[in-house]
Amino acid sequence: xxxxxxxxxxxxxxxxxxxxxxxxxxxxxxxxxxxxxxxxxxxxxxxxxxxxxxxxxxxxxxxxxxxxxxxxxxxxxxxxxxxxxxxxxxxxxxxxxxxxxxxxxxxxxxxxxxxxxxxxxxxxxxxxxxxxxxxxxxxxxxxxxxxxxxxxxxxxxxxxxxxxxxxxxxxxxxxxxxxxxxxxxxxxxxxxxxxxxxxxxxxxxxxxxxxxxxxxxxxxxxxxxxxxxxxxxxxxxxxxxxxxxxxxxxxxxxxxxxxxxxxxxxxxxxxxxxxxxxxxxxxxxxxxxxxxxxxxxxxxxxxxxxxxxxxxxxxxxxxxxxxxxxxxxxxxxxxxxxxxxxxxxxxxxxxxxxxxxxxxxxxxxxxxxxxxxxxxxxxxx
Numbered sequence: 177x178x179x180x181x182x183x184x185x186x187x188x189x190x191x192x193x194x195x196x197x198x199x200x201x202x203x204x205x206x207x208x209x210x211x212x213x214x215x216x217x218x219x220x221x222x223x224x225x226x227x228x229x230x231x232x233x234x235x236x237x238x239x240x241x242x243x244x245x246x247x248x249x250x251x252x253x254x255x256x257x258x259x260x261x262x263x264x265x266x267x268x269x270x271x272x273x274x275x276x277x278x279x280x281x282x283x284x285x286x287x288x289x290x291x292x293x294x295x296x297x298x299x300x301x302x303x304x305x306x307x308x309x310x311x312x313x314x315x316x317x318x319x320x321x322x323x324x325x326x327x328x329x330x331x332x333x334x335x336x337x338x339x340x341x342x343x344x345x346x347x348x349x350x351x352x353x354x355x356x357x358x359x360x361x362x363x364x365x366x367x368x369x370x371x372x373x374x375x376x377x378x379x380x381x382x383x384x385x386x387x388x389x390x391x392x393x394x395x396x397x398x399x400x401x402x403x404x405x406x407x408x409x410x411x412x413x414x415x416x417x418x419x420x421x422x423x424x425x426x427x428x429x430x431x432x433x434x435x436x437x438x439x440x441x442x443x444x445x446x447x448x449x450x451x452x453x454x455x456x457x458x459x460x461x462x463x464x465x466x467x468x469x470x471x472x473x474x475x476x477x478x479x480x481x482x483x484x485x486x487x488x489x490x491x492x493x494x495x496x497x498x499x500x501x502x503x504x505x506x507x508x509x510x511x512x513x514x515x516x517x518x519x520x521x522x523x524x525x526x527x528x529x530x531x532x533x534x535x536x537x538x539x540x541x542x543x544x545x546x547x548x549x550x551x552x553x554x555x556x557x
Contacts, residue, residue: 179260181206181553186234186269188217192224194265194290194470198349199225201546206261206553211253212269234269238304243272250276258282261553265290265348267305270312278315284556287312288320288348291467291488292329296391309335318556322346322468325488343548346492347468350545353537356477358529361454369451373441375412380519383456383480385416385449385471386463388434388442389424393462393485396508398430398440403512405439408519413437416452418445453478458518462503462511466490476536479529483514493540499532 181202185191191199191210202208203226210221210229218229232249235242250273254262262277263286264270270287277285294305313319313336321327323346330340344350361369367377375381382401386392394415401413415434419426426434434440446452449471453459459475459482468489475482476493482500484490494500501517503510 178205178207180257181208182211182230182254182257182259182262182273183208184211184262184264184269184273185266186213186236187266188212188215188221188229190266192217192220195349196224197352197542198546198549199227202550202553203227205550209257209259211250211273234272236266236268243268247272247276251280254280254282260284261286261556263288267293267308267312270316271308274312274315284318285316286318286320287316288322288343289326289330289467290322290348291465292326293465294333295329296465306333306335313338318552320552322348323489323492325492326467329488341552343552344545345539346489347470347473347540347545348549349470350540350542351470351473351477351536352542353477353533356450356453356474357533358454358479361451365451366455369455373414373443373455375414375441375455376410379410379412380408381412381414381456381458382515383414383416383452383459383475384461385452385459385474386461386469387420387424388415388417388426389420390426391424391464393464393506393511394426395430396462396506396511397460398433399508400512400515401440402433402437403508404515404519407516411439411519413440414452414456415440415442416444416446416449449474450478453480456480458483458515459500460511460515461485461490462505463487463490464505468492473536473540476532479532481518481532483511483518493536495535499535 191212199208208227211232213233214231221229234246254277261284262273262282264273265288274285274287294302319338319340321340327340388394404411459480461484466487466489472493484494485505486502491502496502501514503514
């Protein structure tokens, strides 16, 4: 009989997207179940991964009464099902499931830090988040930073003295190079995509994929793009992702610019982001904090040159002046300069598709990442 493995996140979309394919792969060796808050993605996970899903509502925000209720549900579930491994990947899910697993006596309690929130916070909120992460580490038996930057922060802030192990070269799911492949898009298909978005073939397309919020650097990106427009009338900015107006609102002036600037095209959340990469010239990702951004692996696999901030994850994937440019965080002047350099010397990033793909494939192919994670599970007793 296969041992039980529970993968846990606050939102079902985190499991459906961030661990796409991996859950099915692990189900060959373990009896895998996915645990997350209610949502349509539960059905997606069951259908695409072929595994069981369990609804336990986990509020991403601090909500004491709701958190106690979720903790009790997880504890009861673990006592009843007796999983061999519980493995969480998001902060609140990590906090609640590690505490519940510790109390329930789950033998292997694993948490992967995909990113740290506290380094960008101040005051009481920063102290509180550090305290929560220390609780996660105290209750966990195994701690996995998604990348070197996350590991260094965990060490420098004294979050835990336990061993911190990076799986493979980092990243939790790797990249499917057969799926993210620019050769899947013919010139005819590319033209159809441009026509649908009213983008001319002569336009220079800057692309962003991710949450449309302040901590993704959207304010700096919009500020820089309006400067670029003064020198490049055929520039277009393509925004692919959902707004997070409650959790991470943008300044009103920036929202207004997005809504009124005809050269800024916002398409919202998209199930398939490949078409937008395929018609783009440069990927712009000025985020304030990340763990190990999958979107940069996707951009690289699609052969796109990237401009990124000097933060965890991004500076591990991007090699400055080779497959992208690294700039300081929250620096719209540096971002404008980097964008202007791309316009001035397009040879730095045009026709380098295969080179960028090879750089990604070497360290982050899905097959490699999955096999390394499976090896780690198989070491557990």
